[in-house]
Amino acid sequence: MNPIHQSSPSVIGYDWLHNVFGSSSATSLYLYVLLLGCCVSLVVKGASRSRYILQVPYAGYRSIFEPAFLVRLRFSKGARPQINEGYRKFKNAIFKVSRNDRDLVVLPNKYVDELRNLSHDRLNSVEALIANICGPYTASEVMSEGNLHTRLLQTKLTPNLAAYSAIMKEEVDREMDTLIPDHEGPVTRNAYEWIEVRIYDIIAVIIARISNRVFLGKHDGRNEEWFRASIGYAREVTFTVMIMRCFPSWMRPAIAVCLPSSWRLHTHLRRAKKALLPVIARRRAAQSQQSYVRSDDFLQWMMDTGVGEEQRPEKLAHRQLILILASVDTTTRAGAHAIYDLCARPEYFAPLREEIETVLREDVGWGKPTLTKMRMMDSFLKESQRLSPASLLSFHRIVKSPITLSDGMQLPAGTHICLASEATSRDPTFISNADDFDGFRYYRMRQSPEEEHKHQFATTDKKHLHFGHGRYACPGRFFASNELKVVLASLITRYDIKYPEGTTRPTNLNVDEFLYSDPATTVLLRRRN
Numbered sequence: 001m002n003p004i005h006q007s008s009p010s011v012i013g014y015d016w017l018h019n020v021f022g023s024s025s026a027t028s029l030y031l032y033v034l035l036l037g038c039c040v041s042l043v044v045k046g047a048s049r050s051r052y053i054l055q056v057p058y059a060g061y062r063s064i065f066e067p068a069f070l071v072r073l074r075f076s077k078g079a080r081p082q083i084n085e086g087y088r089k090f091k092n093a094i095f096k097v098s099r100n101d102r103d104l105v106v107l108p109n110k111y112v113d114e115l116r117n118l119s120h121d122r123l124n125s126v127e128a129l130i131a132n133i134c135g136p137y138t139a140s141e142v143m144s145e146g147n148l149h150t151r152l153l154q155t156k157l158t159p160n161l162a163a164y165s166a167i168m169k170e171e172v173d174r175e176m177d178t179l180i181p182d183h184e185g186p187v188t189r190n191a192y193e194w195i196e197v198r199i200y201d202i203i204a205v206i207i208a209r210i211s212n213r214v215f216l217g218k219h220d221g222r223n224e225e226w227f228r229a230s231i232g233y234a235r236e237v238t239f240t241v242m243i244m245r246c247f248p249s250w251m252r253p254a255i256a257v258c259l260p261s262s263w264r265l266h267t268h269l270r271r272a273k274k275a276l277l278p279v280i281a282r283r284r285a286a287q288s289q290q291s292y293v294r295s296d297d298f299l300q301w302m303m304d305t306g307v308g309e310e311q312r313p314e315k316l317a318h319r320q321l322i323l324i325l326a327s328v329d330t331t332t333r334a335g336a337h338a339i340y341d342l343c344a345r346p347e348y349f350a351p352l353r354e355e356i357e358t359v360l361r362e363d364v365g366w367g368k369p370t371l372t373k374m375r376m377m378d379s380f381l382k383e384s385q386r387l388s389p390a391s392l393l394s395f396h397r398i399v400k401s402p403i404t405l406s407d408g409m410q411l412p413a414g415t416h417i418c419l420a421s422e423a424t425s426r427d428p429t430f431i432s433n434a435d436d437f438d439g440f441r442y443y444r445m446r447q448s449p450e451e452e453h454k455h456q457f458a459t460t461d462k463k464h465l466h467f468g469h470g471r472y473a474c475p476g477r478f479f480a481s482n483e484l485k486v487v488l489a490s491l492i493t494r495y496d497i498k499y500p501e502g503t504t505r506p507t508n509l510n511v512d513e514f515l516y517s518d519p520a521t522t523v524l525l526r527r528r529n
């Protein structure tokens with residue numbers, strides 16, 4: 001059995017996550033940085049705290065004498081215990097958690113319905129997203145300059161998703177042939193032998209390729225410069241956010257100047273724009289010719305629909321990059337979690353494969369309804385996300401003008417609110433046998449005709465908040481759902497998959513409120529007959 005040398009792990013490059021957060025070593029460099037940041041914030045007390053004051057209790061303090069910086073330090077090393085403690089202790093009441101860069105006000109779910117559809121001038125989701133990823137230092141503020149990409153995800157991509165199944169499948173097959181070749185160089189290996197691979201890297205590359213195919217079309221979507229720069233940008237954003245959050249806002253300009261990941265982030269941003277600007281220029285020039293056949297991809301839709309500033313090539317390229325940032329890493333993590341869960345429970349392989357084969361037979365290949373019909377797969381993905389979401393918190397919003405809740409509770413302007421989405425989805429009052437992995441629980445719920453269209457992977461409700469909820473819920477979730485189904489269906493029908501002898505499902509890595517699937521995990525693949 002040979003470990004396979006994949007062509008692109010260096011492009012993905014998330015090993016540092018495993019090295020820093022997968023090890024129990026308390027001497028990691030990250031902890032030193034964090035400690036340094038905490039000490040500085042302590043000295044200049046309150047410099048990075050929010051300006052608003054909301055009189056609700058904090059979760060996470062071990063005693064009233066514990067200094068705030070220690071509580072924040074523990075939050076950074078994994079926020080789950082603090083959020084869960086708050087959720088249990090203040091059930092149905094508001095509490096705060098103290099993240100190194102700001103306080104987060106965690107609301108109970110009972111307020112969701114009255115808040116979910118408030119417009120951005122009352123509760124702003126984009127401002128919260130930008131704050132969470134340290135906007136000015138990750139070049140992500142373009143998100144607040146209009147909602148062109150969100151509009152198009154909702155009105156153009158999502159309604160037409162069914163038409164993309166076959167295209168996505170083509171991209172997945174092409175990429176699997178490249179990443180997991182049946183022969184390496186001149187040596188033909190036995191494709192039916194087990195090989196050891198880092199499945200996270202494979203899924204990441206495949207997801208990025210599919211996304212680029214849909215975003216930029218068949219020809220431009222294969223632009224290698226863009227591919228490398230956009231993936232590189234997303235990776236450096238993750239790292240830069242972790243470091244920046246350690247420091248109070250007044251120190252960040254100086255930290256950014258000295259931080260290598262911040263330099264690399266801007267280099268990738270420049271390279272990404274350099275790769276995409278000629279594409280936009282070429283398309284604009286060709287548009288005037290009669291013979292021009294308009295591309296049918298996301299970039300073209302943005303070019304055709306954008307108004308004013310949104311039309312500027314620079315802005316179009318930047319927005320396209322933000323879309324890669326929002327889509328590839330989140331979807332990859334969900335895909336890796338699903339494979340890790342599947343290998344931990346091999347009894348699910350047979351029914352899932354049977355469903356895929358039945359649906360493909362019925363549709364004579366990858367037709368428009370194919371992915372919608374994969375209900376067991378949909379359920380499995382939702383269950384996997386329920387227990388391993390991308391974040392422990394969701395529905396981040398900044399209160400723009402004071403809000404009085406239905407029970408009289410006041411939320412001052414400036415408050416950063418959120419919901420404890422992971423604690424909710426493990427709460428036995430909402431979900432039966434909440435601690436058990438039941439891959440087909442949502443499939444069974446959908447058996448009754450009146451529930452048939454509910455409980456889908458991409459459906460959000462008060463109990464399932466991992467894509468946010470309401471008016472500003474993730475606009476790319478239906479696309480993510482389809483991408484994941486194509487990738488998983490392709491992988492499990494082509495390969496037998498299992499953990500190497502003596503290994504099992506990796507523990508999720510928890511940094512601040514984020515949960516990561518360990519990228520260093522390997523699985524064994526063997527081509528099926």
Ligand code: HEM
Nearest residue numbers: 326327330331334390395466467468469472473474476480
């Ligand atoms: C499993 C994969 C994904 C997860 C878990 C996820 C999760 C989320 C969450 C929690 C939000 C915030 C929603 C809220 O505040 O209510 C969000 C926003 C967003 N997501 Fe996703 N997402 C995923 C995939 C995608 C994909 C594939 C795309 C693009 C094709 C995308 C594009 C976006 C955008 C553009 C926003 C910001 C929306 C805005 O500006 O209002 N996401 N996502």
